Amino acid sequence: MFEPSARRRQGSLGGARFGRSGPSLGIDRIRCDGRGYCAELLPELIRLDDWGYPIVSSGPVPDHLLEHARRAVATCPLLAIRLAADGRSR
Amino acid sequence: MSLLSLLDGPDLRGGAEPVTSHLARLGPSLLSGAALIDALEQSDLRGRGGAGFPVGRKWRSVAARPGPRVVIANGAEGEPLSFKDRLLMQARPHLVLDGALLAAGAVKADQIILYIGREHSAAASAMLHALAERPARERRRIRISRPPVAYISGEETAAVQFINRGVALPLTVPPRPFEAGVGGRPTLVQNVESLATAALIGRRGGTWYRSSGTLLVTVTGAVTRPGVIETWLGTTVAEVVERAGGRAASIQALLLGGYFGGWVAADDVWELPLHPERLRATGHALGCGVVAPLPVDRCGVAETARIVSYLAGQSAGQCGPCVFGLEAIAETLRRIAMGLSRPDDLARLDRWGAELPGRGACRHPDGGAGLVRSALSVFADDFAHHQERRGCTAARPLAVGAA
Numbered sequence: 001m002f003e004p005s006a007r008r009r010q011g012s013l014g015g016a017r018f019g020r021s022g023p024s025l026g027i028d029r030i031r032c033d034g035r036g037y038c039a040e041l042l043p044e045l046i047r048l049d050d051w052g053y054p055i056v057s058s059g060p061v062p063d064h065l066l067e068h069a070r071r072a073v074a075t076c077p078l079l080a081i082r083l084a085a086d087g088r089s090r
Numbered sequence: 091m092s093l094l095s096l097l098d099g100p101d102l103r104g105g106a107e108p109v110t111s112h113l114a115r116l117g118p119s120l121l122s123g124a125a126l127i128d129a130l131e132q133s134d135l136r137g138r139g140g141a142g143f144p145v146g147r148k149w150r151s152v153a154a155r156p157g158p159r160v161v162i163a164n165g166a167e168g169e170p171l172s173f174k175d176r177l178l179m180q181a182r183p184h185l186v187l188d189g190a191l192l193a194a195g196a197v198k199a200d201q202i203i204l205y206i207g208r209e210h211s212a213a214a215s216a217m218l219h220a221l222a223e224r225p226a227r228e229r230r231r232i233r234i235s236r237p238p239v240a241y242i243s244g245e246e247t248a249a250v251q252f253i254n255r256g257v258a259l260p261l262t263v264p265p266r267p268f269e270a271g272v273g274g275r276p277t278l279v280q281n282v283e284s285l286a287t288a289a290l291i292g293r294r295g296g297t298w299y300r301s302s303g304t305l306l307v308t309v310t311g312a313v314t315r316p317g318v319i320e321t322w323l324g325t326t327v328a329e330v331v332e333r334a335g336g337r338a339a340s341i342q343a344l345l346l347g348g349y350f351g352g353w354v355a356a357d358d359v360w361e362l363p364l365h366p367e368r369l370r371a372t373g374h375a376l377g378c379g380v381v382a383p384l385p386v387d388r389c390g391v392a393e394t395a396r397i398v399s400y401l402a403g404q405s406a407g408q409c410g411p412c413v414f415g416l417e418a419i420a421e422t423l424r425r426i427a428m429g430l431s432r433p434d435d436l437a438r439l440d441r442w443g444a445e446l447p448g449r450g451a452c453r454h455p456d457g458g459a460g461l462v463r464s465a466l467s468v469f470a471d472d473f474a475h476h477q478e479r480r481g482c483t484a485a486r487p488l489a490v491g492a493a
Contacts (some may be wrong), residue, residue: 029412
């Protein structure tokens with residue numbers, strides 16, 4: 001596994017910018033308690049605001065980050081983050 | 091043709107229009123069911139609760155879901171500057187009932203809930219009285235629900251949750267109410283002015299609305315005769331302010347759309363059209379139709395601090411970004427307004443204003459963030475003055491005896 005900050009430097013947000021199709025990340029804002037694991041596991045797409053709540057890049061998750069995204073989803077202790085096919089959930 | 095459509099009929103001061111007068115004046119709807127949905131789509135009527143979603147598309151979405159279905163007539167009107175929904179319910183309750191019944195017919199709903207803010211007692215009693223004038227076959231499908239006094243009570247998932255569980259707080263979407271609402275059934279949540287307008291479109295058609303449709307606007311703040319005004323779509327801000335008796339003072343800016351809307355500088359505002367799509371094209375939002383001029387001797391920074399403090403206090407308290415973000419913005423604005431700003435305050439307001447939207451279950455944080463972004467641009471000089479001079483540009487010596 002990459003060291004997270006190294007992955008961040010690779011600038012892999014490109015997938016979201018070029019409008020590829022694929023699942024995107026959504027946060028259940030009522031469930032989310034700002035534990036921050038998601039941003040640790042997927043810094044390319046998730047950063048935290050001043051109070052520790054996630055700010056998620058919009059758009060589909062690039063293929064090469066899907067595995068990391070799934071891990072972030074599985075690790076959330078509040079089950080507040082999901083990978084949705086149609087990206088409807090925020 | 092008279093300018094009045096929604097508020098046409100007997101003198102508004104006479105209270106609610108009785109059913110006999112309503113029927114004699116308007117007759118039955120000519121369109122119903124799928125034909126009415128077609129007419130609504132043709133009319134391009136947008137929801138008048140604030141979000142401005144196309145009404146025809148909303149009805150079609152609910153109608154397309156498997157039944158049974160429910161209609162909520164949304165008269166929560168939690169926006170402190172808006173008075174148009176309660177006035178409409180008080181004065182023309184049968185037009186609202188017509189719209190709700192037509193909606194129920196069109197989306198094939200067997201249940202209608204009149205959702206009326208607990209503070210709007212005159213509106214609720216007018217609606218109840220009107221209901222009693224209706225035949226039993228209509229009455230038995232309709233019930234009334236009174237949400238608590240709160241800004242977010244009228245948010246559509248909050249309405250659904252209040253009716254289901256007695257808790258008027260927003261829910262995570264999806265599912266949206268059109269998918270699963272009251273009792274898990276597909277639910278149409280529609281503002282009462284939108285429903286009343288649909289009832290008129292049922293009589294006059296979609297093309298009538300496109301050419302001669304009206305909307306209700308609450309004109310408040312520094313005008314001579316604040317109140318609710320019915321006017322044609324596309325009327326300019328200058329015209330409605332004129333109709334409200336004109337400016338009561340020199341105006342520096344105008345709050346458009348309510349607390350959920352934004353500030354517009356006086357220089358840019360007068361020719362803006364009160365029309366959902368045309369206004370959106372100029373980068374502004376009609377919201378629930380509030381037009382509120384701010385006089386030059388009031389501080390835009392302090393005014394924004396007051397509104398955002400209110401919005402922060404009205405957060406449902408469910409989502410972290412809303413709870414902490416709005417309160418932080420409010421606190422920072424209060425600090426700047428009092429001349430106690432810190433060096434990075436403006437930069438932080440800027441960043442929070444950009445980070446907050448889209449990060450709540452509902453759009454409450456988006457509203458506060460949008461207002462702050464507009465304030466930072468419209469009152470840029472005032473913010474700078476507060477920061478550099480630790481004082482307020484609006485402070486003026488008061489004339490002797492002035493309030």
